[in-house]
Amino acid sequence: MIEFLSQPWHWSISGLGLVLVMYMLLKFGGNFGASSNLRTLCAIGGAGKKHGFFNFNWKDQAWNLVFILSAIIGGYIAVNYLPSSEPVQISSSTKLHLMSLGINSPSTIQEGFGYVPREIFCSENVFNPLNLTLLTFGGFMVGFGSRYAGGCTSGHAISGLSNFQIPSLIAVVGFFLGGLIMTWMILPRLLIYFSI
Amino acid sequence: MKLIKYTIPGVLFGVIMTKSEAVSWFRIQEMFRFESFHMYGIIGTAVIFGLMLTSMLKYKKVKNLEGNQIEFKPKNKSFARYLIGGTIFGLGWAMTGACPGPMFTLVGHGVWSILIVIFSAVVGTYIYGAIRDRLPH
Numbered sequence: 001m002i003e004f005l006s007q008p009w010h011w012s013i014s015g016l017g018l019v020l021v022m023y024m025l026l027k028f029g030g031n032f033g034a035s036s037n038l039r040t041l042c043a044i045g046g047a048g049k050k051h052g053f054f055n056f057n058w059k060d061q062a063w064n065l066v067f068i069l070s071a072i073i074g075g076y077i078a079v080n081y082l083p084s085s086e087p088v089q090i091s092s093s094t095k096l097h098l099m100s101l102g103i104n105s106p107s108t109i110q111e112g113f114g115y116v117p118r119e120i121f122c123s124e125n126v127f128n129p130l131n132l133t134l135l136t137f138g139g140f141m142v143g144f145g146s147r148y149a150g151g152c153t154s155g156h157a158i159s160g161l162s163n164f165q166i167p168s169l170i171a172v173v174g175f176f177l178g179g180l181i182m183t184w185m186i187l188p189r190l191l192i193y194f195s196i
Numbered sequence: 197m198k199l200i201k202y203t204i205p206g207v208l209f210g211v212i213m214t215k216s217e218a219v220s221w222f223r224i225q226e227m228f229r230f231e232s233f234h235m236y237g238i239i240g241t242a243v244i245f246g247l248m249l250t251s252m253l254k255y256k257k258v259k260n261l262e263g264n265q266i267e268f269k270p271k272n273k274s275f276a277r278y279l280i281g282g283t284i285f286g287l288g289w290a291m292t293g294a295c296p297g298p299m300f301t302l303v304g305h306g307v308w309s310i311l312i313v314i315f316s317a318v319v320g321t322y323i324y325g326a327i328r329d330r331l332p333h
Contacts, residue, residue: 074210
């Protein structure tokens, strides 16, 4: 059983699992949306005193924090007790493209934790100017953009589209517009420029 | 104690994000380069079954454990905020290879550098809250 669960999961099982997660959250009285937690963290930090947007009783959102903090435990369990024997299996064309930009796909599950490029995320590389730029600017845009749009992949792409919400469809179009601009136009130039 | 039950979907979510490889920076690159169906398969399956679940919950007027009918609050009608905000989010998603759920999951993997991303995302959310009155919505 453990061996069976330890293989990478098929996309259909994963998608179905996400719907089960959404169902449990709705049934418990919550909803499926990860990025709201970033707003709650601001409220806990006292941002409500300065800006009305954060002036709400964060305890009403504590369930969502419990949810997202448990995802950390889930990640821990998955890599320690259900470890894949192989690192992320991406298509060879993506591998070759990234290699041309100086990013190597992990060849073992230990390398870059099996899922992230060690050139960017591993502690000995993280403080070079390019990586710090990617992580801080990227993180900033995820936080700013998800609140501006009123949700992220879970809130808009999954919960929102599941409810035929036009605003969510517009947001998802935006997600892809931004993602395509970054992937095809900005990121390759940054990686090549900084590698010289 | 009412909160403890939320650990179940939370842990499950972290496991799914990991075993589906959706936490992977590489999978996000592959998705935006249209070089694999994998991520589209995950999101697509979730949306199709999600549509069935949502319509069933509405049609049968299912109640949550607190005894209230499960509600789906419609989002405000607007265009600018969803497109502009969504695009900014997408830029960050492809730059870090992580949206908010996977960010937290990666902490459990021991990828400590992701804490920089989470911190920056909190700062981004804060700045949005500070200047939102001046932004088109």
